[in-house]
Amino acid sequence: MLMVFFQVLTPEEAFAAIDLPILGLLFGTMVVSAFLERAGVFKYLGKLLSWKSKGGKDLLCRICVVSAAASALFTNDTCCVVLTEFILKVARQNNLPPQPFLLALASSANIGSATTPIGNPQNLVIALQSRIPFKAFLFGLLPAMAVGVCVNIAILLFYFSKSLSPVNHQEEIPSPAGDVIFHRFSQANMSNHHLSSRYSNDTVDAVLQGSFFPTEEVHLENPRSNIAHGATLTDCLISQEKDGSVEGGNTLLWNTCVYFVTIGMLVSLLMGVNMSWSAISAALILIVLDFKDAQPCLDKVSYSLLVFFCGMFITVDGFNKTGFPSLFWELMEPYARIDTISGVVVLSLVILLLSNIASNVPTVLLLGARVAASAAAASPSEEKRAWLVLAWVSTVAGNLSLVGSAANLIVCEQARRAQFGYNLSFLGHLRFGLPSTLVITAIGLLLIRV
Template sequence: MAMAPTVKVVLGSIAFGIFWVLAVFPAVPFLPIGRTAGSLLGAMLMVIFRVITPEDAYAAIDLPILGLLFGTMVVSAYLERADMFKYLGKLLSWKSRGSKDLLFRICLVSAISSALFTNDTSCVVLTEFILKIARQNNLPPQPFLLALASSANIGSAATPIGNPQNLVIAVQSKISFGKFLFGLVPAMLVGVLVNAAILLCYYWKLLSSEKDVEVAQAAKDMIAEEDVTSHRFSPATMSHLGSMNSQDWNSMIESIPQSPSINGEFGHVETLRNRVSYSENDIRPATSAGTESAKVSNASKELGGVGGIPQRREEGASGRRYVRNGSWMSGMKEGFSNLSLEEKEIPVERWKRLLWKTGVYVVTIGMLIALLMGLNMSWSAITAALALIVLDFKDARPSLEKVSYSLLIFFCGMFITVDGFNKTGIPSALWDWMEPYSRIDSAGGIAVLSLVILILSNVASNVPTVLLLGTRVAASAASISLAEVTKAWLILAWASTVAGNLSLLGSAANLIVCEQARRAQFFGYNLSFWSHLRFGLPSTLVVTAIGLLLIRN
């Protein structure tokens, strides 16, 4: 492709440069708008600068990739609700034989779960659990966090749904799910084992030392308690409930219609107010707690005869409150009948949940079978997502809220920005210069190509690297042999994915583990850039090299 006019090249480079800076450093001081807004800004500048037309910009958005991303995120949300990741967490600690055994288990569980449910999802749900296990057993968290992040990246290379760049490769190359899987599974399995061996060698002394030394080492990186914040998901529609104080509760309670003539509802309102007061007393000093409880007791006595209606409450076996407004015996009978109904409902609810969880697992397995059969990956994932929504038989908003729509928007902007940058001719010119040295018909060419992918993936991020190099690498392989095209795509998938282990900024999974660990309540830990790089650099080079020897086309 010939170079575009100079003005278009300059303006396109500026737009791509802005996108790159905000994608790699989303909180830069001069424009802290984040990755998603940065990708949209880059796309908009490409259109405004007339590097790309509005029609071409819309055409650049790859809907099959977005559909596959959306479907897999919805399926992952339902799997999380079905306790899939809780079971994986229990598997980590089940009959564990020590710190080294735990490290090896984390590598395997993280790799397998990432291949099936994406690396980001696995890191989100397993990070705090691993921190908890490490702290409870007085183990240093660092090797286990590195095992989680690095194994998640390596494991995600095995399938098209393991990470975003593999989604792009699978859609653009039209390689079937089964062919993709069988081509990279050997490299993934050996890569995970080699990565675990490097971790064990690197941290052998630390994992073998006495517990008091381990605790001291772990304490060095522990975050102060006041700096730790919870990362629990809280839907926006319910966020106001968690921030209410006792005055808010009292005002809300007072807004309830208070009619003393309807079966003691006024007494029920006062019970709510008293419960709020009791909850406040639990966190106050003992001296003030006694005074406040006395006030509550006196207030309740004064309210006992409001409206001339004597109100006496009895505590039934079921823990329910009954206001005496008629026959005491009838209230007791009603309490026992309600208790028996609840006891009957508990097994029913358990069976319903068990059947629902089984349905979730069956639908997920069906999706994987459809992918292995070579059916359309995007529509298979969307169909599975909709099947789970229907199976749930309730408002799907809580599950749909867990979809990362910002990631989908980021992809839209990135597609447009990268397509505009391609139209400047710069990527083609650079590839024309590198292509003679990067042909995959020789070991040296594969090594050079892999090194270029490793560097670009850490400089420009792995998904833009795949978008920039994908078709060019495939075209170069096609000039050698049509049979080499699949191998070229798989090399790109392997190298761009494992490249994420090189540095902390190499992949989103690394950043997720780092942030989740830092914000984890009670178990906060700071995984620094340099501590990751010391392990990540040798591990990435060794695992990438070994995996390249095992890729099958």
């Protein structure tokens, strides 16, 4: 609004600055992620983290690998939203400090999201502006991501080896009742929702194992329950599950459809089909196949993020018209050429700093076209490498400080709000984030494939 008010841009120029394909791709991936969450994919990821876990170090390694892989497919923010409280619960149940696991989740989610165009917002911008196919983007950064996650695990184990060592079972603190309660988070507002009045098999299993205790949030569907006739809470819950057994088959069929549509979307992306249309088509197919009101899933779309992107496109376009970005790049370009080692180092440091000062998406919007043009002038084959370097460095830069990426802030806020929550401090994150970011960025730059 200010850009138009001060006549930096005309209203027509402001509307023209909005990149609709990026908004379409972002909207489509958020809708698909909402349906995947409803289909229970993140519940299965949570089970995978704790299945036959062999202690703190094993759990930390699993968190790094699972969050990195999931973030490449479902975006880093989504994974951090749905996995943070589960990780806090598991850490408390095993009498382990939450800090290393929270850092593992946020840092690995950022690293993993660098691999694909749908992993994070800045990669969406890079993929559509550079027109690099999904497959080329994936295989160009996959080696850097794989090694980066391994290095991240090694650094975490080095920092927290003592605190992750096994403890005496006599010293373990039994998990309070509240710890076992799952809370689901909306992608739009990350607010806690009360437990559903329906209970899954996991809840019944928890009751049978004695690890679930009723709280004030527990509501039975049938107020005239059999408790009056001497039945136990377990009997009532099992009775409710039997009543919903007919729905179980429909749920399984629906979940299968969601997985197949998602796989179809990923295959289309790998085949080079337009990314925006692939994501929007997958979202539309899921809405149609659901045969229900789509409002609950559409409510999980972060419309504030879409509006933020619109404003950012306009702001960056107006800022470019002031001439300051061009002047800055003219001063930096001789020292930040992609065809020399020193140039790559200088360029990476500039991206790291700007991504933590101005955020990574504005940095990509401001530098992307200029870095690519400079690389193309040196050698046409270097243009693709320049885009991939920008994607890698701007994403891993989010691990440098707590405010470096939205994923970090989501983990911090979710951990603080959770029952028996934990405050992740800025300095506590920086002590790990600074060396980790520098090392992983440097190693990844050597492994980017063109």
